[in-house]
Amino acid sequence: MVAFSTDTSPLPKTKKSLQLGNYGTLMSSQEMPEEYWTPLKLPPEKRVTSSRSDLTSVATDNLSELLDETIAEEQTTIDRVFAFLGFTANPFSSYADDVCNNKASDMRLSMLSNISAAYNAVSISMALDIMQDLYETTSKDKSLCSSALIAGMIVGQLAGGAIGDILGRHMAMAVVMSLQIVGALITACAIQSSFSIYAFIAIWRLILGIGCGGVYPLAATITAESNDDTKDGGKAVALTFSMQGIGYLLPPILTALLARFVPLRLLWRIILGFGAIPGLWLMVLRLKNQIARTNSQVYKSKRNMLTNAREVPVNVLEAIYVEPDLFRKMIGTGGCWFLFDVLFYGNVLFQPIVLSAAFGQAETVQRGAIDSAVVSLLALPGYFASIIAMGHQSPRFIQSQGFLMMAILYGSIGVFFQHLSRHKFALVLLYGGTFFFSNYGPNATTYVLPSLTFSSSCRSTLNGICAACGKAGALIGSMVFVFAASKFGEDIVLLACAVVSLIGMVVTICCVSETVIHDEQIKKPEVRMRVVISEPSLLDYFETA
Incomplete structure (x- = not known):
C-alpha cells in the first residue's frame, strides 16, 4: 500500500502550500506518521488496500475536498470579487509558488502601468482648464499640448512594441515607464520665461506620450503571456485594460478634492506631477523588496527563477x-x-x-x-x-x-x-x-x-x-x-x-x-x-x- 508525500514533515494545511504537486513521491503506509492520515480523513480500517490505484484515488479525492474547505475558509473579499468577475483564481495571489509569484507581479506591473498611461493622457485637460486663469492661453496653445501627447503615443506604440520583441517585455516596460515618470515630473515643474510655458509643456508631453504609448502593447502582451496557460487569459487582459477607466477617473477626482484647498498656481502642477506616482510606487516596492530577497536564504533560487531565457527573432x-x-x-x-x-x-x-x-x-x-x-x-x-x-x-x-x-x-x-x-x-x-x-x-x-x-x-x-x-x-x-x-x-x-x-x-x-x-x-x-x-x-x- 502507498500514499503520496514529499518528506516526513507534517502535512501542510495552508492555502499557500496545499497543492497536489507537494505529494508527488511515494511512501509505504508503515512509514507514514499518524499526522499524515488526520488531514486526509482516512480512518484506520481504510488505510490498508491491495491496490495502489485505489489508495491514490481515495487520497486524491480527500485532498481535493480538503483543498476546497481550506480555500473556502481563507477566501478573502478580493477573492470573492474576482470570483464574481468569473476568474477561476485570484490573479494577485502571489504565494511562495514561483509561477503564482510571476503572474501576480506581471498583473501588478501591467495594471499600474495602464493606470499611469490613462492618467497622463487626460490630466492635461484638467491642468489647461486651470492654467487659462493664470496664463495667457490661446486655442493654439491647448491644441499644441494635446496634439504633442497623441503624436508621442503613436511613436511609443510602434517603438515600445518593437523593443518588447527585441529586448524583452519587462526591459521595454521599464524604459517606457521611466519616460512617463520623467515626463510627468518635468511638466509639473514648467516655468514661464522667454520660452512659452505651453511650448515647454508640449515638448515634454511628447516624451511623456512616448512612454504612455509604449504601455499599450507591452501591458497587454505581458498579461496575455503570463496567463496563456489558464482559462483566464483573455479575462486577465480585459482586467488590465479596465484600469484605464480608473486612470481616466483619477484626474477629475483629484482636481475636485484639491480645488478648494490648494492654490490654482500649485494645483495644476500637482495634477500633472501625480502621473509619476504609479511608476515611482513600483520602483519603491521593488527596491524595498530587493533587500529582503538579497538577505533571504532562498534569494539565489528565486533569482534564478526570475531570470528567464527567452527566444526572440534575429529579425522581427x-x-x-x-x-x-x-x-x-x-x-x-x-x-x-x-x-x-x-x-x-x-x-x-x-x-x-x-x-x-x-x-x-x-x-x-x-x-x-x-x-x-x-x-x-x-x-x-x-x-x-x-x-x-x-x-x-x-x-x-x-x-x-x-x-x-x-x-x-x-x-x-x-x-x-x-x-x-x-x-x-x-x-x-x-x-x-x-x-x-x-x-x-x-x-x-x-x-x-x-x-x-x-x-x-x-x-x-x-x-x-x-x-x-x-x-x-x-x-x-x-x-x-x-x-x-x-x-x-x-x-x-x-x-x-x-x-x-x-x-x-x-x-x-x-x-x-x-x-x-x-x-x-x-x-x-x-x-x-x-x-x-x-x-x-x-x-x-x-x-x-
Missing part, C-alpha cells in the same frame, strides 16, 4: 513576414481599432453639449472637475461587463455587438439631436449607453485581441502597430469631424459615427476569428531565433517566500 521583420494570415489579422485588429477611434470622437464632440444640457455651465474649476468625473463614472460599468463576459462570450461577439449597439445609439442621438437637450434623462441615458457599449465592446476587445491573435515572435511589435492605428484614427476623426460639425452640424457627424460603427461590425465578423488560437497552434515557417536573458527590471516587484 522576418517574423512578421512569415506570420500566417497576416493581412486578415491586421484588418481585424488594427483596422477595427482605427475605425473605433475614428467614431469614438463623436463622444468627445458630444460631451460638452451633454454636460451643459444636463448639469448646466461649469462656473468653477471644482464644478468642471465633478462634471468630468460623472462622465468617467458612466464608462466604468462597461469595463467590468467586458471582464465578466470575456470567457463566456468570444471577443468577436463582444466587439460586433458593441459596434451594433453603438450604431443604434449614435443613430438615435443623431436623429433626435434637436429634441434631446430638452429631455435631460434621455440625453444622459443615451450618452451613457455609448460609453457602456464601447467599453463592453470594441474599446476593450481592440485592446485584447492583438495580444491573443499574433504569434509570440512578433506579438509585441504587431500589437504596437494596431495601437498606433487606433491613435491615427483618433487624429483623423478629430480633424474630419471638427470640420464636418462646423459645416454640416453635430447631428450629421453623429449619424456618420453610426455608419462607421456598422462598418466596424462587418469588418469584425469577416476578419476576426471566433476562437482564440494559441501560439503553439499557429503554423508558420521557422525563423532565425536568438536567446535573450531577461532579468527582472526596476519595476518588477516579486514577493519573497
Whole structure:
C-alpha cells in the first residue's frame, strides 16, 4: 500500500502550500506518521488496500475536498470579487509558488502601468482648464499640448512594441515607464520665461506620450503571456485594460478634492506631477523588496527563477513576414481599432453639449472637475461587463455587438439631436449607453485581441502597430469631424459615427476569428531565433517566500 508525500514533515494545511504537486513521491503506509492520515480523513480500517490505484484515488479525492474547505475558509473579499468577475483564481495571489509569484507581479506591473498611461493622457485637460486663469492661453496653445501627447503615443506604440520583441517585455516596460515618470515630473515643474510655458509643456508631453504609448502593447502582451496557460487569459487582459477607466477617473477626482484647498498656481502642477506616482510606487516596492530577497536564504533560487531565457527573432521583420494570415489579422485588429477611434470622437464632440444640457455651465474649476468625473463614472460599468463576459462570450461577439449597439445609439442621438437637450434623462441615458457599449465592446476587445491573435515572435511589435492605428484614427476623426460639425452640424457627424460603427461590425465578423488560437497552434515557417536573458527590471516587484 502507498500514499503520496514529499518528506516526513507534517502535512501542510495552508492555502499557500496545499497543492497536489507537494505529494508527488511515494511512501509505504508503515512509514507514514499518524499526522499524515488526520488531514486526509482516512480512518484506520481504510488505510490498508491491495491496490495502489485505489489508495491514490481515495487520497486524491480527500485532498481535493480538503483543498476546497481550506480555500473556502481563507477566501478573502478580493477573492470573492474576482470570483464574481468569473476568474477561476485570484490573479494577485502571489504565494511562495514561483509561477503564482510571476503572474501576480506581471498583473501588478501591467495594471499600474495602464493606470499611469490613462492618467497622463487626460490630466492635461484638467491642468489647461486651470492654467487659462493664470496664463495667457490661446486655442493654439491647448491644441499644441494635446496634439504633442497623441503624436508621442503613436511613436511609443510602434517603438515600445518593437523593443518588447527585441529586448524583452519587462526591459521595454521599464524604459517606457521611466519616460512617463520623467515626463510627468518635468511638466509639473514648467516655468514661464522667454520660452512659452505651453511650448515647454508640449515638448515634454511628447516624451511623456512616448512612454504612455509604449504601455499599450507591452501591458497587454505581458498579461496575455503570463496567463496563456489558464482559462483566464483573455479575462486577465480585459482586467488590465479596465484600469484605464480608473486612470481616466483619477484626474477629475483629484482636481475636485484639491480645488478648494490648494492654490490654482500649485494645483495644476500637482495634477500633472501625480502621473509619476504609479511608476515611482513600483520602483519603491521593488527596491524595498530587493533587500529582503538579497538577505533571504532562498534569494539565489528565486533569482534564478526570475531570470528567464527567452527566444526572440534575429529579425522581427522576418517574423512578421512569415506570420500566417497576416493581412486578415491586421484588418481585424488594427483596422477595427482605427475605425473605433475614428467614431469614438463623436463622444468627445458630444460631451460638452451633454454636460451643459444636463448639469448646466461649469462656473468653477471644482464644478468642471465633478462634471468630468460623472462622465468617467458612466464608462466604468462597461469595463467590468467586458471582464465578466470575456470567457463566456468570444471577443468577436463582444466587439460586433458593441459596434451594433453603438450604431443604434449614435443613430438615435443623431436623429433626435434637436429634441434631446430638452429631455435631460434621455440625453444622459443615451450618452451613457455609448460609453457602456464601447467599453463592453470594441474599446476593450481592440485592446485584447492583438495580444491573443499574433504569434509570440512578433506579438509585441504587431500589437504596437494596431495601437498606433487606433491613435491615427483618433487624429483623423478629430480633424474630419471638427470640420464636418462646423459645416454640416453635430447631428450629421453623429449619424456618420453610426455608419462607421456598422462598418466596424462587418469588418469584425469577416476578419476576426471566433476562437482564440494559441501560439503553439499557429503554423508558420521557422525563423532565425536568438536567446535573450531577461532579468527582472526596476519595476518588477516579486514577493519573497
